[in-house]
Amino acid sequence: MVRKAFEAELQELKDNILMLGSMVEHAIVNSVETLKKRDIKGAEQIIAADKEINKKRFDIEAQLMVLIATQQPMAHDLRLLASSMEIISELERMGDYAKGIANINIRMGDEPLLKPLIDIPRMAQKGADMLHRALTAFVNEDVETAKAIPIEDDEVDALYNQIYRELMVFIIEDPKNIERANWLLWVSHNLERVADRVTNICERTVFIVTGEMTEVKNSDDEFWHGQKK
Amino acid sequence: MMTNNNSEPKYVIETQDLEIYYGDFKAVTNVNMKIEHNKITAIIGPSGCGKSTLLRAFNRMNELYAGTSIKGNVIFNGQDIYAKEVDPVEVRYRIGMVFQKPNPFPKSIYENIAWTARIHGYKGNMDELVESSLQQAALWDEVKDKLHQSGLSLSGGQQQRLCIARAISIKPEVILMDEPASALDPIATLKIEELMQELKKNYTITIVTHNMQQAARASDYTAMMMLSGEGERSGTVIEFDETKKIFTRPSDKRTEDYVTGRFG
Numbered sequence: 001m002v003r004k005a006f007e008a009e010l011q012e013l014k015d016n017i018l019m020l021g022s023m024v025e026h027a028i029v030n031s032v033e034t035l036k037k038r039d040i041k042g043a044e045q046i047i048a049a050d051k052e053i054n055k056k057r058f059d060i061e062a063q064l065m066v067l068i069a070t071q072q073p074m075a076h077d078l079r080l081l082a083s084s085m086e087i088i089s090e091l092e093r094m095g096d097y098a099k100g101i102a103n104i105n106i107r108m109g110d111e112p113l114l115k116p117l118i119d120i121p122r123m124a125q126k127g128a129d130m131l132h133r134a135l136t137a138f139v140n141e142d143v144e145t146a147k148a149i150p151i152e153d154d155e156v157d158a159l160y161n162q163i164y165r166e167l168m169v170f171i172i173e174d175p176k177n178i179e180r181a182n183w184l185l186w187v188s189h190n191l192e193r194v195a196d197r198v199t200n201i202c203e204r205t206v207f208i209v210t211g212e213m214t215e216v217k218n219s220d221d222e223f224w225h226g227q228k229k
Numbered sequence: 230m231m232t233n234n235n236s237e238p239k240y241v242i243e244t245q246d247l248e249i250y251y252g253d254f255k256a257v258t259n260v261n262m263k264i265e266h267n268k269i270t271a272i273i274g275p276s277g278c279g280k281s282t283l284l285r286a287f288n289r290m291n292e293l294y295a296g297t298s299i300k301g302n303v304i305f306n307g308q309d310i311y312a313k314e315v316d317p318v319e320v321r322y323r324i325g326m327v328f329q330k331p332n333p334f335p336k337s338i339y340e341n342i343a344w345t346a347r348i349h350g351y352k353g354n355m356d357e358l359v360e361s362s363l364q365q366a367a368l369w370d371e372v373k374d375k376l377h378q379s380g381l382s383l384s385g386g387q388q389q390r391l392c393i394a395r396a397i398s399i400k401p402e403v404i405l406m407d408e409p410a411s412a413l414d415p416i417a418t419l420k421i422e423e424l425m426q427e428l429k430k431n432y433t434i435t436i437v438t439h440n441m442q443q444a445a446r447a448s449d450y451t452a453m454m455m456l457s458g459e460g461e462r463s464g465t466v467i468e469f470d471e472t473k474k475i476f477t478r479p480s481d482k483r484t485e486d487y488v489t490g491r492f493g
Contacts, residue, residue: 002492003489003490006490013308035454074346074441074476074477074488075477075484075485075488076485076489145407211478
């Protein structure tokens with residue numbers, strides 16, 4: 001094997017991406033947990049941790065630039081490095097969604113939650129779980145799994161639509177609920193976007209292995225607030 | 230011998246079941262390849278897989294080595310260049326060649342071109358021909374004040390462009406280049422590559438290169454060659470496609486392994 005050093009660097013790159021992914025996964029789940037408990041301190045920690053996520057992303061980006069400049073990758077290597085650039089940016093944006101949820105928590109101040117959170121933590125768990133498996137599929141270059149995960153986005157969309165309808169009922173019942181409903185809607189929208197970005201990561205994994213750049217699942221097909229667009 | 234009038238005109242050279250022998254040894258086997266007009270086609274592959282041998286078969290240059298022979302056909306503009314009535318000198322006149330090491334004649338810059346043109350019976354205005362050849366080879370500005378100095382006084386990169394000027398002075402249709410930049414520094418290499426982009430407007434270029442980045446940067450099509458077969462192995466083209474496909478998503482695992490540096 002004439003690529004020992006390069007192979008080692010590729011492995012290190014994948015390890016770093018896994019680490020970034022795990023930071024993002026924690027941020028997503030914690031942002032909803034702290035919201036559920038109305039834990040403002042916890043929310044502030046999530047916002048601080050997002051700086052670490054951003055820094056990690058820049059570090060990986062720098063590592064990628066060095067690999068591209070020094071190794072002049074071709075074919076599979078090129079697809080892996082180009083896709084990694086895309087994937088770390090998806091992860092960083094997912095981290096921003098978690099930070100957004102933490103911000104909502106802080107902004108709510110002393111206001112109690114409009115309703116107990118049941119489906120929103122489910123969405124967060126589901127999204128984080130999909131993310132975890134999507135990154136495992138990426139590291140193992142497992143096309144079958146990468147193609148299967150985006151289908152689960154339907155479950156996340158279904159939860160989102162359910163939450164949306166529920167919150168609309170609160171609003172219709174009493175316009176004083178509008179602000180608090182809107183906060184939760186915002187939270188669930190962020191979580192819905194997490195799952196969409198997991199789909200993008202899966203598409204990259206398929207591309208790395210096969211060279212085919214296709215949409216595994218067209219997220220435009222989803223219901224928009226429970227109604228066909 | 231056969232002429233192939235059915236070949237699409239956009240292909241200037243076409244090989245049909247081409248095999249190339251050194252004595253009894255089959256160096257290249259089963260090559261069916263079409264070289265497109267006004268394009269740059271690169272031939273890549275590990276050392277000893279027959280790239281230069283294949284290139285030299287395109288203008289019968291192999292015949293200068295004793296004991297070489299071919300089977301199959303090399304069709305140039307519908308004409309089999311190995312047909313009995315074809316003069317190999319005429320073939321090399323229309324399909325020119327530039328070699329790895331610049332090989333200017335030990336004559337003045339001017340005479341490198343003028344002498345070549347005279348041998349090929351050029352009767353026109355020699356000053357004009359020298360200037361236009363050097364212009365096309367992007368060398369004119371650097372040598373216009375010293376045309377009567379020896380061609381060997383130039384730098385390696387300039388010598389190589391002089392050889393290109395010499396090749397195009399006799400108006401070939403195709404220029405074959407065998408590792409034309411491997412003896413040059415990176416700047417001289419880039420000059421040759423830029424020159425190739427200019428030249429392909431008027432000529433068809435086929436280049437053998439070990440430099441993968443050069444093939445990726447400079448060519449439109451890439452042929453990947455490798456030794457194949459059982460026992461006595463000989464070189465063949467295992468994948469031929471658009472360059473951008475070869476270097477981003479090759480179809481053949483062996484091409485993938487070669488362009489990513491797993492062997493070769």
